Amino acid sequence: MREGTALAFDFGERRIGVAVGESLLGIAHPLVTIDSNVNDERFAIISQLIDEWHPTDLVVGLPMHGDGTEHAMTQLxxxxxxxxxxxxxxxxxxxxxxxxxxxAEAMLNEVGLRGRKQKPALDQVAARAILTTWFEAPGTAV
Known part of the structure; x- marks a missing residue:
């Protein structure tokens, strides 16, 4: 992990939550949810975010079963x-x-967002949690 800005992604087939944070401070913030299943649209938005934030690192959440084994979303x-x-x-x-x-759901419940009202923010708040985890333990480089 280098000092600087990082972008984190909570990858999904339909939505990708994005968070931004500074490694020096170890603080992450929800940024945006990309709501599209068209790769060209997704990467156009990601390119804009990279141009805007100039990250030193990108972080992707790796979904796993509760027991740590991989499943189909892990490979995606x-x-x-x-x-x-x-x-x-x-x-x-x-x-x-x-x-x-x-x-992320628990955090949104705490601020009064429940049920359908959570949907627009849930993925980006999950990306925030992913980035916070990375600040604490960088994980595995691709």
Whole structure:
């Protein structure tokens, strides 16, 4: 992990939550949810975010079963991470994202967002949790 700005991604087939943070401070903030299943649209938005934030690192949440075994979404998240590395030539890190959605849901419940009102923010708050985890333990480089 280098000092600087990092962008984190909570990858999904339909939505990708994005968070931003500074490694020096170890503080992450929800940023945006990319709501599209069209790769060209997704990467156009990601390119804009990279141009705007100039990150030193990219972090992708790696979904796993509760027992730590991989499943179909694990492979899709790995593929997404490899695409990020290939397109942007930045260090890309994989971080175990187990329970980040549960944590994000609990955080949104605390501020009064429940049910359908959570949907627009849930993925970016999960990305925030992924980035916070990375600040504490960088995970695995792609």
């Amino acid at each position: 998240a790995r593929r997404f991470a490899n695409r990020l590395k290939g397109r942007y030539r930045l260090p890309v890190w994989l971080v175990d994202e187990r329970l980040t959605s549960v944590e």
